[in-house]
Amino acid sequence: MIFFLLIILTLLLSLIAQVFAMSWISVAGAAPQVLMASVLYFSLRYGAAFGEVYGFFCGLLADLFTASVFGTNCFVFTVCGYAAGTYCKKLDERRLEVQVILVLLASLFQAGTGLLLGALLTARGAAGPATLAAGALYTTVLSPVLFAAYSYWTGKVEKWAGKVSRI
């Protein structure tokens, strides 16, 4: 129980970082996708079921804070969570090439889906293709850092959860 509460806390902290803090380090309007990195990391670590549920709620919250079509992030993050989760135990999330390739693919998928749904459902779309591509690239470049941060944080979470459960 404590573990899940800490995961929810992680989700909220990631959301706050994504929505409010990432604008400080944005480049040409493109900001790293912290939420996407968290979904991929947890999916690889805990499996598809955990990843898709985490991704769904992550996307739901992200939809509340973005101007994109409502439900887009839900869809994207759920797909990414499930897809990455199927490679749990098969891919080592600590390996750099795994992180980079996975994040790049997920970011491109997110950008493509956003463009597609934006074009279909709204007149203006969510964002420009260049911005989406820059964001995908930015997230990819930062993925080792983000994965390292989530790895460190998850280690702490598991440690605290273990201590609390023993108590």
Add this chain to the structure above:
Amino acid sequence: MARKIPNSTTPAVLFILLIGASILLISLDLTQRARSLKTFIRYVFAPTPAAALQLLERGSELGENMERTVHMREENRALKEQLVRLSYLEGKYPLVMEENERLRQAAGFGRSSNYDLVPARVIAHDTVNFFRSFTIDKGAGDGMAPELPVIALQDGREALVGRIADAGPRASQVLLVTDEMSAVPARVLHIGENGVAQGRNEKDLLLDYLLSDSRVKIGDEVVTSGIGEVFPAGIFIGLVTEVKPVGRDLFRRAVVKSNMNITKLNEVYIIRKARE
């Protein structure tokens, strides 16, 4: 080590359900309807970065503000103390000026006097009758002894006040010439007749033992005669204000009035000895 997540539903079924929910959300076109919810969520979370930024801004000003506050408090306290001190001095200023004037006169008087004078301050009056005695702040430790004459400055000249009746270690009691126990050998200055100036517990003295055919008259100046060696000769006592008829008495009497205001007397001088 990775944590085992309890999973009772297969990921694929869960995936289908979640994807279905996502597509439903998209197809329901909740973007506009969720605007109020978005607004609310943004309102709830907005203080987070705003507060962080404010904290950063305030943090940079915090030290300066605290320092300024401390300085203001110190300055305020110092100004209050200064105000109290100035108020006290303002209240005391007239008294200080008056005392200064008296002391300036006394200093000149002390230098020009023919006697070795010890200045003293009147610290207490007789509680029943002001014309009987008072206490000065000089005692045996300052060379005071019974019978030493006490004078004061009146209109720029020496005037007799009384004598020391009792000398304590740090204070002495002065018996005034107006006390009924006091008797001072006196002389009517312009005719040279001797008598005794006796106190009556009131402002006036009674000059007794003048010759029955004395030529004393109102306005004559009365000074100490020097007889008895307690009071030096020539110290002003007062002026004759009334000459009493002889009647059946052998001696003539006169009332002598001193212009000295005992109740306002603050500084007196004790004559230790006449200067060589």
